[in-house]
Amino acid sequence: MLLPKFDFHEPATLEEACQIMAEYGTRAKVLAGGTDLLVDMKKKLSTPKQVVSITRIKEMKKIETSPDGLKLGPCFTVADVAASEAIVKRWRALCAGAKALGNPLVRNLATIGGNVVTASPSADLPPSLIAYGARVVLKKTSGERVVSLDHFFLGAGLTEIAPDEILTEIQIDAPPLYSGAGYINEGIRKCRDCNVVNVASFITLDGPDGFIKNARIVMGCVGSTDLRAVSAEKLLVGEKPSETLFARAGEAAMQEAAPRGSAESRASAEYKKDMVGVLTSRTLHLAWKEALGH
Amino acid sequence: MKRIIQLTINDKEYEVAVEPNQTLTDMLRYELGLTGTKKGCEVGDCGSCTVIMDGIPVNSCLVLAMQANGRKITTIEGLETEKGMHPIQKAFVEKGAIQCGFCTPGMILSSKSLLDKNPNPTEEEIRAGISGNLCRCTGYQKIVDAVKSVGK
Amino acid sequence: MSGYDVIGTEAPRIDAPDKATGRALFIDDMTMPGMLYGALLQSPLAHARIRGIDTSAAKQLPGVKSVVTWEDAGLVKYGVSPARYDETIFCHDKVRHVGDNVAAVAAVDLETALEAVSLIKVDYEDLPAVFTIEQAMAEGAPLVHDIYPRNISAEVHNEFGDVEAAFKECDLIKMTSLVNKRQDCAFIEPQGCIAYYDHSGTLTLYSSTQVPHYTQRSVAMVLGMPIGKVRVVKPYVGGGFGAKASANHMELAACLMSMKTGKPVKMNFEREQVFYHGRSRHQFFHTMTTGVKRDGTILALKHECYMNGGAYSSFGIATVYYAGSLLGGPYKMPNMKYDGYRIATNLPACGAQRGHGGVIARGCWEQQLDMIAEELGMDPVELRLKNIMTAGDITCNDLNMSSLGMKECIEAVRDASEWKNKKGKLPRGKGIGMACGFFVSGAGYPIYRSDTFHGTVVIKLTEDGGTALVYTASAEIGQGSDTAFAMIAAEALGIPLEMVRLESGDTDFGVDLGAYSSRQTLMTGHATKEAAEDVKRQVLEVLSKELNVPMEDMDIKKGLIVFKKEKPDFSGLRTRYIKEHRGWVDNPGAEDELSFREASRIAYLARGSIVGTGKYKPPELGGKFKGAAVGTSPAYGCSAQIVELTVDEGTGRIIIDKMVDAHDCGRAINRTSVEGQMQGSLSMGMGEALFEEVKFDARGRILNADLAEYKIPSALDMPPTEVIVVESNEPNGPFGAKEVGEGNIMATIPAILNAVYDAVGVRIYELPLNPERVHKALKEYKQKNKI
Structure with missing residues (x-):
């Protein structure tokens, strides 16, 4: 597989990098790790005329x-x-x-x-x-x-x-006291997999072993961008953490997920939705444990 | 347009004229004849093009040759010295960790990086450490055994 | 105990140091002076009429040296089985699948070749396409090939015994099904080749192939050349597993373009093209009905199978036979009826993959046997032990189990896994399952009808004495055959392994049908042994004359001449040898035994080059019914497996915790390689059971033609494996050896299916068991049982 032709820039300073981007705009792409960009370029999904590596800055x-x-x-x-x-x-x-x-x-x-x-x-x-x-x-x-x-x-x-x-x-920002977060991704294999569903949850308690003061739940793979599970978050605030509560939050999150299932995607909409429920409650459990200092 | 880059490969200094769209893999293989670095997928899925760059194992198919300017690269050819094969290479030979051998260079370089950081890895750590390198022949068991035998 | 010096050891492979150091040359590591680079134009459409091909712009591009289409290539049909030759190098009337081959370009560099390919204009008329068996067999469906009515490219109907009558005798009749998904062999090295047509009119094809011999024949036939002018050489090959077991279009196109230009032409598949070339495992739809007596005795099996074959026949006619015939064993079963259909569709062609034809059939049946055991209240291990065949048994379809350590395998895995303490006793979510399998040690007949030897081997002693050069056209593709044959030669000749040098994979070395159907250890092994014995006989003949000792009173062991009776005075021979080696520091001392090195030098001085030849062809095998040849083999390997796993009931994800596998390989030539084949089979079977699936969109394009989304197991997915080598000493094998490369994959899928049931009480009839499928089955199970 050959990369398409391009000019390569490796500026030493941020100012220089910004100048190059100002000059070329949409014809340029910033190169960092290359694990996405170079793959897209090899597959001809992206063909920037200018590639600007910022890794030497x-x-x-x-x-x-x-x-x-x-x-x-x-x-x-x-x-x-x-x-x-x-x-x-x-x-x-x-x-x-x-x-x-x-x-x-x-x-x-x-x-x-x-x-x-x-x-x-x-x-x-x-x-x-x-x-x-x-x-x-x-x-x-x-x-x-x-x-x-x-x-x-x-x-x-x-x-x-x-x-x-x-x-x-x-x-x-540093998480406030009595906070915790959890992240779980579900793929097919144990590693090297693109996700089927992934969820991150963050909660803050109002004191040690207290009530939930703040909650943020973010769902991946179920929309065109990561989605916040707002109603699940609302449901949590003011409540005492428990597995039952987390299960309810999971169900609420499922209602907010809007996955598209098709042959192209890695799983059906129904499965993704179910997994949002499972992963939401599991990540909340992780977050709670961390908030409790475990 | 071609540009001259300077880099160190297996402790030897090189100056190479490369195109911007040339990958490190292709430069090593086709410009320098270091064909021990293999091409299995060219998009970072298989790990057979693994080289160690500034102490870190990477898929050389996802590194532009120009990005390697000034860096220190170790390829599979660099592990053998006048004293013979590297202990990891010997272990792979002796433990039967090699079948078709196509993943072997990358697998050995990932194993070396792992052992450099963690000289006594557990079986799980070994499996995680080589999980960027796919092997279709061995089922990995003898590779794990080989790495473990060097660790001890 | 075996009395062998070389075989049965764990000798390191002879190719391992070169592979460990990056020195081993694979096809893309090779270059030739003046080499051109080729690229293929492949169809973007699944089914379309070709109205015209315009190559003018491509031909005008500077740097382009050759542009070829069917008009240059001709329309000689080829394929795998002569009964189903249905491919040409390039399509001329229509394309039959996305990725079908339309044209090729050779240019001074790859960039130019690819650009030229993009300049070729093809005028397509889109045709309705068929992708599924239902679509392909529907009334009035478009035909992929006019020669296959209803798109049936092959069908098999046979019955042994009387199944319906037997069912009347049964106490329990069970019907189940299993469907898998199309697989990809997913070797790590994509196919590649260099073709060079030289000034002498010889065409040499260097290729990443499993079958130099068949490729040589295909190239010669398609390009209209004498076979003697075509040489196929296989460098090191990065795995094959079946998909590299026949000539491909790229090889033929490279040959053609080298003939046109007089230059070497190199071509490689990109990973995506590996998937579009396909020729890996079919999708099978099996339905089986088994009848048993109350005591567990299996009486009859009725079996129906439909296979989605893709656009060309490839190995398919053999596949459809294997899918039925490989259920003849390893259990005693007097009655078996099989109806198999291979259906042509507008998808890339399927072919052979490890465990050819038998894997999904075995998965279906061994899951069903577990269900039968449960309904009868029997332990699944006991049910199997009750029915297994033993050495000397012949299946109802005439397969002869000349050796069969099935019982030993089952008992070994049962004991090693503590089956009795675990089966049915693990906590919910954890399960254990077992299954058995068996496989041929080489197909009983070549792919083309012929009385040819299946393998010939030449061994020549170096004239200085001391080194045996083994020449075989067999194919080392990673499985360790080079080492096995070097070991067999060393053992048979009575010399240490270090004194053997082996060259393989070159059609100039003789005939060898290649690496498929687990044939080489037995077949090429026999030929190697015979050649070594021939050499040994010649050396001893000369010695006998020189020393006046009868031949039968001498032997060669560990590189030394053994005199069974009185030791003769060989000082005269030694003096002659040493005289010729003045200045050498390692000449034998007066007290030393007479060495093979000395003896073989003396033999050369007496007779000229000492060359021994060996050959092998199986005896006539099998019954007289149509298709009786498929499934026959001089010997059968067998295996038993036990898998332990955990099911995450929230997500449906399966984690394999442990696999124990026992395999009867007759005798292990190289113990390490035998274990390696077993472990590799487990890994491929596990991937197929849990992850692997080639997916298509509605227009026949592959959605996951890469190693990110086509998911083969990583080191983290594979559990620790325990492999137990069982040796039964096969009478038809060289030194008692038989297959190990494929039989092991048979039991993996059903062992996993059975373990899933043990873990969560759910039977699943569709593969792969990815989290979504398991989750869905669990959900339905819970709804049904109101949990």
Whole structure:
């Protein structure tokens, strides 16, 4: 399989990268890990005339942790997310997503930024990121803006990023006290699989062993973007956590999922819906355990 | 347009003129004759093109040759020294971990990376460590046994 | 105990060091000076009339050296079985499946070749297509080939005994079905080839093939050349499993374009093309009715099978026979009726894959036997033990079980898995299941009707003495046959393995039908043994004369001459040998035994090059009924398996926890390789049971023609496996050896089906058992039983 012809840019600074994007716009594509872009290019699904690698720009690989939260460069690899002690300590569900993504070889190349920008509704990192309330920084020559991931995804493969913008940072706040999150993806095999359904749940309790103060449930693979299970979230708030409650939340989430089943997809709509229920209650269980300090 | 890149492959310095759309796999195989790096799928699904880049095993089919500029690459050819085969290579031979041999170079390089990080992996860790490399012949058991035997 | 020095050991494979170090050359690792690169134009439509092909733009593209279509290639039909030759290199009247071959280009580089392919304009007239058996057999359905009415490309009807009469004697009659999905062999190395037509008019095809011999014949026949002018050479091959067991269009196109240009032409399949070439396992629809007595005695089986074959026959006529005949054993069963139909559709052709024809049939039947055991209140192991055949039994369809360690296999897995403590006693969600299987050790007859030997081997001693060169046209494709034959040669000749060098996979070395139907160890093994014995006899003849010792009083063992009676004075021979090796530092000392090296040098001095030949062809096998040849074999391997697994009742996901497999391979030539074949079979069977399925859209395009969405097991999916080698000493095998490559896959699917039932009480009649299918079955089960 041959890659189509293109010009290759490997800017050393972000400014330079932004200038290139400003110049070429839609004719250019940003290359990070390449595990999606180069595959699409080999299959001729994407044929950018300009490919702009940002992996040599130092700050694109950064990880900054503070009591307030976490800032990650887009080229921080998925393998690094999976292995980061700082991340596993406070953002366990994100780690779980990273560990579930593809296989070790893919994780070594794939980046967190790429996993977000590709905007695949079955991607492993966005559900947890959305559940944690993450934001992304989008930069161009004339300035930058911060966008919540809640509003970032517009459809399969579609995002808020303008042709001349580069995603330069992912920001996640530190979860409040008595919080926890869980992420589970269901594929066919134990690894290296694209997901059939994936769910991330995040809850905050109002005290140790308290009532649910805040809940966020994000469902993947059941719409053109990741979906929030709003009614399930509402159902949880103000309640005392229990497996029965989580099962009810699962059922509510099922009603909100709008999966499309077809020969092309990896499972029928009915199965996906059922799995939303199962995974919602299971991830809530994980979140609860973490919130309790387990 | 072709550009000259410089990189270190198996401890040897190279200067190679490459096209932007050339992958690291194709450069290794067709420009440098390092054909131990195999092509099974070309889209990162099978792992037979695995090389170690700056200490990390990657699918070289998903790396542009130009991205390898300035990097340190180890291919399967780099594991054998004048003293003979690498202990992992020997273990693969002795434990019967090789059948058709097409996945073997990638499998050995993934195993080496695993053992470099974790010299005494459990069976589950070994299976996870080589799960990026598909093998259709062996059922993996003898590969796991081989890696385990080096670990000990 | 066996008294053998080389065979039965765990000797490392002779090809392993080259493969471990990246030195082993596979087809795409080879280049030739002036080589061109080829590419195929393949149909985007499933069924369409070709109204015209315009290659003018492609031909004008700079760098293009050859553009060929049916007009250049001719229309000689070929295929696998001469009774069903229904392919041409390129389509001329119509395309019959997406990926069907229309034209090919050779150019100075791949980029140019691909660009030229994109410039070829084909005027298609879309035709209605048939993709399913129902569509294909419907009244008035479009025909894929005019020669197959109702799209039936092959059918089989046979009955042994009287099934209906037997059913009247039965206490329990059970009918069930099983359907699988189309598979892909999914070897890791895509097919590739280099063809070179040289100035002497010889065409050499280097190819990733399982069958150099059949490919040689197809190339010669299709291109109208004498067989002697066509040489097929197989470099190392990255797996085959059946799909590489016949000539493909790419090989023929490369040959044609090399003949046109006089240059070597290299071509490779991309992974997607591997899927579109297909030739892997069919989709089978089996329905079986079995009748038994109250005590578990099996009396009769009525069996009907429909197979979705795709657009060409490939191996299909054999497949449809195998699907029936391979149920003749390993259980005693006097009455069997079989009706099989292979249906042509507008999908890529199916062919042979590990366990050819028998795998899904076995899955269906062994699940049914478990159900029968339950209804009779018998342990499934006991039911099987009650009915198994033993050595010397002959099936109702005339298959002779000349050796059969079925009982030993069942007992071995039963004991190794602690069956008695687990069956029916594991907590809900965990299950254990067992099944058996058996398979041929080589097809009894060649694919084309012929009295040919199935294998010939030449062994030549190097003239200096000391090294035996084995030449065989057999195909090492990863299974370890090179090592097995080197070991057989060493054992038969009485020398250490290190003194054997082996070259294989080249049609110039003789005839060998190749790597399919688990034939090589037995058949090529016999020929190797005979050639080695021939060489040994010649060496001993010379020695006998030189030393005046009767032949029968001498032997060769471990590289030394053994004198069974009084040791003669061989100092004269030794002096002659040493004289010729002045300066050598490893010459034998006065006290040393006479070595094979010395003896073979003396033999050369007496007779010139010492060359031994061996050959093998099975005796006439099987009954006289139509199709009796399919399923016959000089010997049958058998196996038993027990699988333990966990079912996640929330998601339907199955995790295999452990697999125990015992296989009777007659005698293990190389123990490590035998185990490796067993483990590999388990893995492929497990993938087929749980994950694998080639999916199509409504227009016949493959939705998952890659190794991401066509899911073969990864190291994490495979559980720890325990393999137990059972040796029965097959009388018809070389040193007692028979098959191990395919028999093991037979039991895997039904063992998993039976374990799922043990875990959650659900019987499933459709594969693969992916989470969704299991979840659905559990849901229906719960609704039905109001749980």
